[in-house]
Amino acid sequence: xxxxxxxxxxxxxxxxxxxxxxxxxxxxxxxxxxxxxxxxxxxxxxxxxxxxxxxxxxxxxxxxxxxxxxxxxxxxxxxxxxxxxxxxxxxxxxxxxxxxxxxxxxxxxxxxxxxxxxxxxxxxxxxxxxxxxxxxxxxxxxxxxxxxxxxxxxxxxxxxxxxxxxxxxx
Amino acid sequence: xxxxxxxxxxxxxxxxxxxxxxxxxxxxxxxxxxxxxxxxxxxxxxxxxxxxxxxxxxxxxxxxxxxxxxxxxxxxxxxxxxxxxxxxxxxxxxxxxxxxxxxxxxxxxxxxxxxxxxxxxxxxxxxxxxxxxxxxxxxxxxxxxxxxxxxxxxxxxxxxxxxxxxxxxx
Amino acid sequence: xxxxxxxxxxxxxxxxxxxxxxxxxxxxxxxxxxxxxxxxxxxxxxxxxxxxxxxxxxxxxxxxxxxxxxxxxxxxxxxxxxxxxxxxxxxxxxxxxxxxxxxxxxxxxxxxxxxxxxxxxxxxxxxxxxxxxxxxxxxxxxxxxxxxxxxxxxxxxxxxxxxxxxxxxx
Amino acid sequence: xxxxxxxxxxxxxxxxxxxxxxxxxxxxxxxxxxxxxxxxxxxxxxxxxxxxxxxxxxxxxxxxxxxxxxxxxxxxxxxxxxxxxxxxxxxxxxxxxxxxxxxxxxxxxxxxxxxxxxxxxxxxxxxxxxxxxxxxxxxxxxxxxxxxxxxxxxxxxxxxxxxxxxxxxx
Numbered sequence: 001x002x003x004x005x006x007x008x009x010x011x012x013x014x015x016x017x018x019x020x021x022x023x024x025x026x027x028x029x030x031x032x033x034x035x036x037x038x039x040x041x042x043x044x045x046x047x048x049x050x051x052x053x054x055x056x057x058x059x060x061x062x063x064x065x066x067x068x069x070x071x072x073x074x075x076x077x078x079x080x081x082x083x084x085x086x087x088x089x090x091x092x093x094x095x096x097x098x099x100x101x102x103x104x105x106x107x108x109x110x111x112x113x114x115x116x117x118x119x120x121x122x123x124x125x126x127x128x129x130x131x132x133x134x135x136x137x138x139x140x141x142x143x144x145x146x147x148x149x150x151x152x153x154x155x156x157x158x159x160x161x162x163x164x165x166x167x168x169x170x
Numbered sequence: 171x172x173x174x175x176x177x178x179x180x181x182x183x184x185x186x187x188x189x190x191x192x193x194x195x196x197x198x199x200x201x202x203x204x205x206x207x208x209x210x211x212x213x214x215x216x217x218x219x220x221x222x223x224x225x226x227x228x229x230x231x232x233x234x235x236x237x238x239x240x241x242x243x244x245x246x247x248x249x250x251x252x253x254x255x256x257x258x259x260x261x262x263x264x265x266x267x268x269x270x271x272x273x274x275x276x277x278x279x280x281x282x283x284x285x286x287x288x289x290x291x292x293x294x295x296x297x298x299x300x301x302x303x304x305x306x307x308x309x310x311x312x313x314x315x316x317x318x319x320x321x322x323x324x325x326x327x328x329x330x331x332x333x334x335x336x337x338x339x340x
Numbered sequence: 341x342x343x344x345x346x347x348x349x350x351x352x353x354x355x356x357x358x359x360x361x362x363x364x365x366x367x368x369x370x371x372x373x374x375x376x377x378x379x380x381x382x383x384x385x386x387x388x389x390x391x392x393x394x395x396x397x398x399x400x401x402x403x404x405x406x407x408x409x410x411x412x413x414x415x416x417x418x419x420x421x422x423x424x425x426x427x428x429x430x431x432x433x434x435x436x437x438x439x440x441x442x443x444x445x446x447x448x449x450x451x452x453x454x455x456x457x458x459x460x461x462x463x464x465x466x467x468x469x470x471x472x473x474x475x476x477x478x479x480x481x482x483x484x485x486x487x488x489x490x491x492x493x494x495x496x497x498x499x500x501x502x503x504x505x506x507x508x509x510x
Numbered sequence: 511x512x513x514x515x516x517x518x519x520x521x522x523x524x525x526x527x528x529x530x531x532x533x534x535x536x537x538x539x540x541x542x543x544x545x546x547x548x549x550x551x552x553x554x555x556x557x558x559x560x561x562x563x564x565x566x567x568x569x570x571x572x573x574x575x576x577x578x579x580x581x582x583x584x585x586x587x588x589x590x591x592x593x594x595x596x597x598x599x600x601x602x603x604x605x606x607x608x609x610x611x612x613x614x615x616x617x618x619x620x621x622x623x624x625x626x627x628x629x630x631x632x633x634x635x636x637x638x639x640x641x642x643x644x645x646x647x648x649x650x651x652x653x654x655x656x657x658x659x660x661x662x663x664x665x666x667x668x669x670x671x672x673x674x675x676x677x678x679x680x
Contacts, residue, residue: 005241008250038250063233063250069266069290069427071175080178080208080233082252083267087409087425088626089602096239096598097253108645112625116598119618120239133641135618239597257579257595258436258456262429278475282455286428289448301473305448345581348590378590403573403590409606409630411515420518420548420573422592423607436579437593460579 007037010098013047014107022050027142029054052077100149123152177207180268183217184277196224197312203230222247270319293322347377350438353387354447366394367482373400392417440489463492517547520608523557524617536564537652543570562587610659633662
């Protein structure tokens with residue numbers, strides 16, 4: 001009954017995008033749900049909607065952190081809506097709440113979330129990115145992106161554990 | 171497969187409280203889960219933990235919006251953790267994201283959330299409150315608090331619909 | 341040339357108010373400027389505008405922390421505008437950035453700032469308040485409110501210093 | 511007595527940097543003060559401290575928007591400190607409150623502010639940047655950076671005015 005802590009994976013990308021990008025985002029959402037993780041996103045259209053749709057089609061759980069204050073702005077595939085009412089400052093909440101980020105293409109808003117994720121020390125995987133940013137990893141397919149994200153989370157946990165053992169914290 | 175929009179009920183109260191207050195909060199959490207709503211809270215101890223525990227014991231979904239940036243600070247009954255990293259400013263996120271608020275006892279932090287909820291036009295139900303604040307409703311039991319919250323949400327929706335009909339917006 | 345650290349006093353109150361309340365707020369703003377402190381407020385109309393006007397008439401410095409993202413929303417007496425774009429969450433920024441708060445009358449938004457100020461351990465002085473909240477102090481005039489605020493700041497500083505001396509931190 | 515609206519220029523960059531970068535930032539701060547604009551920054555060390563120092567040496571006004579909640583964390587050249595207590599989410603406040611941004615070198619935090627500034631439609635000038643990002647402008651010296659920032663602000667204002675005239679809004 002106690003919740004086992006599910007991984008939370010943030011999918012970030014633009015609110016308006018091509019159908020090819022939508023297809024990639026939906027496939028990313030599906031893989032995240034298949035792995036039993038919660039999908040976090042910005043709750044709006046484009047990449048956010050496609051990823052949430054993918055996750056729901058596989059029976060996953062989706063959470064949208066919206067910039068505005070209206071439930072009606074959430075796309076129809078969002079289970080739980082956080083209405084931040086905070087505008088652009090909400091861009092800090094998705095990286096902060098995610099164990100790893102997957103960026104599918106993306107514009108300036110996405111770039112700000114990538115940068116914040118890196119600053120917070122989160123794994124960041126790029127799919128079809130127009131930017132090259134040191135510290136991120138690139139994937140060639142939705143499946144590779146999700147597997148890479150999970151591997152990087154695990155590596156980070158092991159690193160922390162090892163450090164704990166060496167310093168007698170564990 | 172598409173998510174039906176579940177109600178989101180915020181339970182607010184202090185991080186340290188008496189066992190009587192904990193029992194009330196747990197009962198509130200149970201009633202919220204029985205009605206199929208998502209329980210939102212601040213994710214920490216005291217009232218937040220008791221309410222989340224109640225909801226999980228009834229198979230509900232729980233979401234914690236934490237002031238800090240560490241998953242480990244969430245109580246063990248939180249399914250999904252929003253790590254706001256925003257300190258006290260996170261107090262605006264719970265009222266904004268809730269269809270109604272139920273305050274169980276509470277200190278200054280709770281008072282700020284009650285006030286913000288009222289400012290946002292949300293129904294606010296008080297249980298065992300030390301404050302009397304116009305615009306809030308009082309309940310005598312956890313069951314009454316939850317039923318009152320749902321009734322007030324419904325009244326608000328009807329009022330909006332009626333206004334829409336009168337003004338030809340619907 | 342190095343800035344001496346000026347006190348920062350937050351004046352909070354509603355965006356729409358009576359002319360009597362405006363007069364009180366303007367007098368509060370004047371006293372703050374006379375004491376060489378910076379006036380912080382929400383940057384909009386009503387109490388915020390009157391207090392900022394008072395401070396400017398005495399040659400003081402005024403700072404408005406606005407909920408929106410447009411400079412044009414600031415009242416004409418604001419020297420520096422912080423455009424938070426954060427909506428109601430900006431209500432945490434004024435108490436956090438103030439050495440003391442003075443509430444002039446006020447509605448729910450003001451109540452949320454009073455509560456957050458108390459939670460943060462800041463001195464809170466009420467003038468013409470409709471609420472009685474333990475932990476706050478009441479004043480009978482603008483001059484008394486400002487003098488009380490400064491005295492409470494000084495007492496807090498002394499208390500911290502004394503604690504530091506006792507625990508050898510200073 | 512009424513405040514003339516001063517331009518607000520945000521200077522962004524890392525909290526730890528080389529002495530060459532510090533020298534550039536200080537020169538940027540000086541030019542901003544000479545032009546009578548308010549300098550906005552993150553209030554901490556490195557680029558933020560050097561820029562604020564430069565502005566104060568020329569008699570300017572400096573404002574720091576800090577991630578934390580302690581006045582003591584501000585560098586000694588900050589006149590007014592906004593204690594956001596919001597952690598990384600404060601990175602949205604500097605671009606939002608600035609008429610233009612000047613980035614001096616910088617790390618991931620700076621990149622997030624550049625991206626948010628571009629998303630908000632603000633002019634962004636880069637000095638000694640390791641990133642090439644479309645939509646930004648590059649400068650070769652502190653003086654050129656500040657002059658470019660002011661020119662871009664003016665161009666934006668003219669563009670808005672012209673649009674207003676064409677659409678009869680003015």
